[in-house]
Amino acid sequence: MSDPAALLRAYDHQLRDEAETPSAVAVERLGPLRLATFRGGRGFITYSTLDEDGRPATQESVLALVDGALAHYTASPDIHRVEWKTRGHDHAPGLHEALVGHGFVPDEPExxxxxxxxxxxxxxxLPAGVVVRQVTDEDDVRAMCAMQxxxxGDTPEFAAEILLQVLHRLRTRDDMEMWVAEADGTIxxxxxLEPVAGSEFAGIWGGATLPEWRGKGIYRALTAARARSALRHGKRYINSDSTxxxxxxxxxxxxxxxxxxxxYEWRRDT
Structure with a gap:
């Protein structure tokens, strides 16, 4: 299946909302919103629609959701950063203006x-001397996260936060795989790879290649290895938010x- 409309329907039906927060330590609902909290003081807001009770979203209803979501996180002093994940095809009147007006800053679209x-x-x-393999050892995972x-260009604080989440996920669950390409022992x-439970999908995430190693087929080989693993997991589709x-x-x-x-990201004033 390569019909964009059919693929988008499968994406919306199988990958939105609950499927996006397997690593959350807490989740609450605010109308159609899913308000997730992750280790390291990070909030994450997602949804399958901004419509409520069969009523299409309006500028007023969207503004009220942004108000309520931010109030939820600002009430917790441990939360220092909140991401609101938007999609370009959603019906979301006034969402950009509401988010920016509440201090959220948009990142680059993917x-x-x-x-x-x-x-x-x-x-x-692959180029001579380069191998692709799955890693599970904590030292390998730390080296992988450091390279990414x-x-x-992550800040040290953000890099430490991501490492904390990844290590916790690997220690407590078995639904995420870490893959690397190495040249003479250097990542x-x-x-x-994240197979999504109860769906036909596996996501490929965090793809990063050192600049001097780009254009040599290494990312394609790494992606092929993850796709083969997805097929072994019984997954039909791959999804990715791509730069x-x-x-x-x-x-x-x-x-x-x-x-x-x-x-869109909000950060607490320090």
């Missing part, structure tokens, strides 16, 4: 990519851009 896992599960020739933080590319580095690679493999997603 492409929501969806397609058959089998399209990615191909043989890719370097590529993404040069990395990414996660402009990875989107063209996934498109050439047959995945389809079905929407966009833009994170």
């Amino acid at each position: 492409s929501v990519m969806v397609g058959e896992a089998a399209l990615l599960a191909v043989d890719v020739e 933080a370097e590529v993404f 040069v590319s990395a990414g996660r 402009e580095f990875s989107r063209p690679i996934l498109e050439r493999s047959g995945l389809v851009k079905v929407s966009t997603t833009t994170p």
